[in-house]
Amino acid sequence: MSLGLLRLEGLSKRYGKDAPALDDVSFSLDAGEVIALIGPSGAGKSTLIRCINRLVEPTAGRIWLGDTDLTSLDRRSLRQARRRIGMIFQEFALVERLSVMENLLSGRLGYVGFWRAALRRFPQADIERAFDLLEQVELGAMVDRRADALSGGQRQRVGIARALMQTPDLLLVDEPTASLDPRTSRQIMRLITRLCGERGLPAIINIHDVPLARRYCQRVIGLRAGRIVYDGPASALDDSVLTDIYGEEDWDNQETPAEGSEEDVAESEA
Amino acid sequence: MSARVWRRPPMIADPRLRWGLSLAVVVYLILAVGSLEVNWQRVAEGLERGAAFAAALFTPDFSSRGADILEGFLESLAMTFVSTTLGLLLAVPVAVGAARNLSPLPVYLICRGFIAISRSFQEIIIAILFVAMLGFGPLAGVATLAFASIGFIAKLLAEDIEAMDPKPLEAIRATGGSATQTLHWGVMPVVLPRLVGVSMYRLDINFRESAIIGIVGAGGIGATLNTAFDRYEYDTAAAILLLIIAIVLLSEYVSGFIRGKLR
Amino acid sequence: MPVSHANGQPRWRRRTPAAVLLAWLGWFAVVAVLAFSWQFISERTIWMFVTDAPSQGADLLARMLPPDWAYTGRLWKPLWDTLNIATLGTLLALVIATPLAFLAARNTTPALPGLRPLALLVIVASRSINSLIWALLLVMILGPGVLAGIIAIALRSIGFIGKLLYEAIEESDAKPVEAIVATGASPAQMRLYAIVPQIMPAFAGISVYRWDINIREATILGLVGAGGIGLELMASVNVLAWGRVSMIFLLILATVLASEWVSARVRAAVT
Ligand SMILES: Nc1ncnc2c1ncn2[C@@H]1O[C@H](COP(=O)(O)OP(=O)(O)OP(=O)(O)O)[C@@H](O)[C@H]1O
Numbered sequence: 004m005s006l007g008l009l010r011l012e013g014l015s016k017r018y019g020k021d022a023p024a025l026d027d028v029s030f031s032l033d034a035g036e037v038i039a040l041i042g043p044s045g046a047g048k049s050t051l052i053r054c055i056n057r058l059v060e061p062t063a064g065r066i067w068l069g070d071t072d073l074t075s076l077d078r079r080s081l082r083q084a085r086r087r088i089g090m091i092f093q094e095f096a097l098v099e100r101l102s103v104m105e106n107l108l109s110g111r112l113g114y115v116g117f118w119r120a121a122l123r124r125f126p127q128a129d130i131e132r133a134f135d136l137l138e139q140v141e142l143g144a145m146v147d148r149r150a151d152a153l154s155g156g157q158r159q160r161v162g163i164a165r166a167l168m169q170t171p172d173l174l175l176v177d178e179p180t181a182s183l184d185p186r187t188s189r190q191i192m193r194l195i196t197r198l199c200g201e202r203g204l205p206a207i208i209n210i211h212d213v214p215l216a217r218r219y220c221q222r223v224i225g226l227r228a229g230r231i232v233y234d235g236p237a238s239a240l241d242d243s244v245l246t247d248i249y250g251e252e253d254w255d256n257q258e259t260p261a262e263g264s265e266e267d268v269a270e271s272e273a
Numbered sequence: 274m275s276a277r278v279w280r281r282p283p284m285i286a287d288p289r290l291r292w293g294l295s296l297a298v299v300v301y302l303i304l305a306v307g308s309l310e311v312n313w314q315r316v317a318e319g320l321e322r323g324a325a326f327a328a329a330l331f332t333p334d335f336s337s338r339g340a341d342i343l344e345g346f347l348e349s350l351a352m353t354f355v356s357t358t359l360g361l362l363l364a365v366p367v368a369v370g371a372a373r374n375l376s377p378l379p380v381y382l383i384c385r386g387f388i389a390i391s392r393s394f395q396e397i398i399i400a401i402l403f404v405a406m407l408g409f410g411p412l413a414g415v416a417t418l419a420f421a422s423i424g425f426i427a428k429l430l431a432e433d434i435e436a437m438d439p440k441p442l443e444a445i446r447a448t449g450g451s452a453t454q455t456l457h458w459g460v461m462p463v464v465l466p467r468l469v470g471v472s473m474y475r476l477d478i479n480f481r482e483s484a485i486i487g488i489v490g491a492g493g494i495g496a497t498l499n500t501a502f503d504r505y506e507y508d509t510a511a512a513i514l515l516l517i518i519a520i521v522l523l524s525e526y527v528s529g530f531i532r533g534k535l536r
Numbered sequence: 537m538p539v540s541h542a543n544g545q546p547r548w549r550r551r552t553p554a555a556v557l558l559a560w561l562g563w564f565a566v567v568a569v570l571a572f573s574w575q576f577i578s579e580r581t582i583w584m585f586v587t588d589a590p591s592q593g594a595d596l597l598a599r600m601l602p603p604d605w606a607y608t609g610r611l612w613k614p615l616w617d618t619l620n621i622a623t624l625g626t627l628l629a630l631v632i633a634t635p636l637a638f639l640a641a642r643n644t645t646p647a648l649p650g651l652r653p654l655a656l657l658v659i660v661a662s663r664s665i666n667s668l669i670w671a672l673l674l675v676m677i678l679g680p681g682v683l684a685g686i687i688a689i690a691l692r693s694i695g696f697i698g699k700l701l702y703e704a705i706e707e708s709d710a711k712p713v714e715a716i717v718a719t720g721a722s723p724a725q726m727r728l729y730a731i732v733p734q735i736m737p738a739f740a741g742i743s744v745y746r747w748d749i750n751i752r753e754a755t756i757l758g759l760v761g762a763g764g765i766g767l768e769l770m771a772s773v774n775v776l777a778w779g780r781v782s783m784i785f786l787l788i789l790a791t792v793l794a795s796e797w798v799s800a801r802v803r804a805a806v807t
């Protein structure tokens with residue numbers, strides 16, 4: 004068994020006296036691997052990825068990123084570890100009243116001091132990186148546009164670019180497409196997986212849309228009531244597995260029609 | 274590839290306007306601070322007094338002028354109750370007059386003018402006039418606070434009435450209701466719940482104000498406080514201030530409670 | 537709905553008998569308090585003066601008209617002082633109230649126990665005491681003058697601004713806060729990037745609103761010696777120069793209306 008880049012060992016989380024939201028979850032993630040985390044609402048998907056960067060404090064278990072035990076870090080070291088973990092949110096979580104560029108630069112806050120951040124005097128390398136990323140997510144023309152003046156798809160692309168500004172070793176993605184229309188959802192998923200592929204960046208993507216998960220991720224982890232009930236290749240995800248994860252249902256499980264061409268990300272935004 | 278620069282776009286795009294405004298602000302600040310005439314020696318002496326007063330806050334003296342303090346607070350409270358009630362009763366007709374959807378233009382203008390005047394002047398300025406007319410004492414204070422309450426309450430009520438849905442009013446008029454019937458069945462149900470909240474709020478303000486208009490002779494605890502400061506009786510002044518804070522907090526709590534109940 | 541049965545007939549009343557009794561008792565208490573208060577005030581009133589009030593009022597009006605226009609020349613400096621008291625006082629209050637608000641808001645207060653209650657206490661104490669009382673206190677401590685006025689305005693405004701601002705902070709959206717924290721930003725950077733942009737409109741609106749109120753309040757601080765146009769007002773009242781008094785009133789009215797207009801314009805622009 005290879006020691007992955009990210010390893011979860013017996014991770015559990017219990018909110019107050021409720022039934023555990025996560026119960027003894029273990030798996031590991033290799034460099035460059037993009038996994039989809041699926042499961043019914045309330046299964047603990049968000050809790051799991053929030054435990055990894057400790058937006059939520061795990062109750063038990065260990066999380067290794069490389070050879071750092073994330074669960075044992077003090078505040079300072081935790082901040083340093085968080086710089087290595089990019090996160091993308093369902094509702095984008097941009098700072099609405101800041102410009103696109105400022106939102107991107109906020110991804111570098113862990114690396115600059117208070118005053119540089121306050122005066123928006125970031126190192127030239129950060130500015131260059133931001134411009135490069137804006138090109139890659141096709142937002143080159145929107146540098147100084149305020150985030151609240153963007154469409155949903157554009158916002159999520161800013162969210163992606165902000166996470167990549169951190170030059171992370173790991174990407175956590177919590178339902179990136181849940182607030183978007185089907186077409187934009189695909190474009191966003193394609194963009195995320197493409198950017199991860201180019202960088203060899205491992206990612207965990209929470210997603211409700213099983214066909215999308217199957218299409219863009221090689222490996223799928225199924226979560227049910229805080230426990231892993233499936234961990235395997237996306238291709239092996241059949242009706243019986245889905246029933247294991249989600250419960251009994253008539254899975255209208257045809258093959259998703261293959262996309263005609265590799266359309267470009269920004270075509271609908273023209 | 275040349276270095277790409279980025280600066281946060283300035284809030285004001287036009288550079289002349291931006292620099293002009295900044296310059297104006299700087300010049301104003303220099304002039305304003307420059308025109309302060311501060312007697313630093315007096316300030317230095319004062320710090321000692323300030324420390325003495327701060328110490329007095331921990332040793333307030335309620336008893337040596339106990340009778341004066343009691344009298345002052347009773348007067349303040351009596352003024353508060355009477356003036357708020359009076360203000361409330363008189364504010365209702367003024368509010369109806371100041372609602373464009375109920376009143377003809379001349380009445381509207383007169384009532385709005387009255388509200389504007391009553392709100393523009395600080396209570397203490399109005400108190401000066403009433404003291405000149407009615408003589409020293411709490412009656413001048415009652416008149417002052419009632420006058421100010423009318424403007425305050427009437428403005429809020431008039432806004433409510435103007436924001437009212439016109440349909441029920443028309444329905445009552447259409448059934449042949451008289452003006453008073455319109456008021457009673459159409460306006461009162463809208464205004465009444467709000468009236469309670471607004472008058473609780475005003476009760477609070479009137480108490481705070483009753484604590485200061487005594488400075489110009491219009492009764493209340495303000496006169497006692499002023500005398501205490503004049504005589505450098507820190508302990509007594511501290512006692513009065515603490516009582517004011519306590520009463521304000523209590524009344525805020527009570528009015529919050531009552532408004533919560535009514536909601 | 538309370539329905540009682542009398543003689544086999546259901547009868548509907550709006551309230552239960554106990555509630556009716558309570559309501560009556562409530563009204564009785566209100567009337568009793570009012571009667572007692574009125575009695576108290578009446579005992580301390582010299583009614584002879586009051587019967588004289590209409591003629592006194594008419595007399596006063598006659599003396600106030602026309603306003604003493606020539607007197608304006610001497611009012612510009614006090615007016616300038618009044619403006620400075622309000623403006624510098626508001627600025628001073630902003631400098632103190634902003635960090636205070638961050639200490640008082642549930643979502644930004646540091647983990648140190650006791651700090652938030654302390655910040656709330658400062659806000660409450662500042663809010664309960666009228667700026668004129670602060671001025672009384674400061675004139676006693678610092679001596680008469682504009683400085684006492686500025687500090688009095690600031691002390692009163694800290695609570696007002698602090699309260700509205702910490703409420704705005706508590707209402708701010710938590711999602712960007714989480715996102716910024718997740719990048720590894722420090723707590724100070726988080727406040728700067730996630731909270732400050734969100735509260736900016738509220739901050740501007742509250743500041744201008746309080747500045748407008750402070751202009752009004754600054755016009756009277758002179759009554760207790762804390763500088764500004766109130767000093768002239770007190771002097772004119774003391775020598776019964778009612779023509780000057782009415783001139784000062786007109787000036788105050790104009791200033792207040794102007795500042796109200798400015799404040800309304802700015803607030804409309806930022807929201
Ligand atoms: N802050 C919290 N406090 C208490 N309980 C929580 C909290 N956050 C989540 N939970 C509970 O933990 C369980 C898992 O929630 P979680 O948000 O991780 O599920 P999820 O799989 O992300 O669901 P969804 O698909 O709806 O986003 C749920 O039962 C939820 O009620």
Ligand SMILES: [Mg+2]
Pocket residue numbers: 048049050
């Ligand atoms: Mg979730």
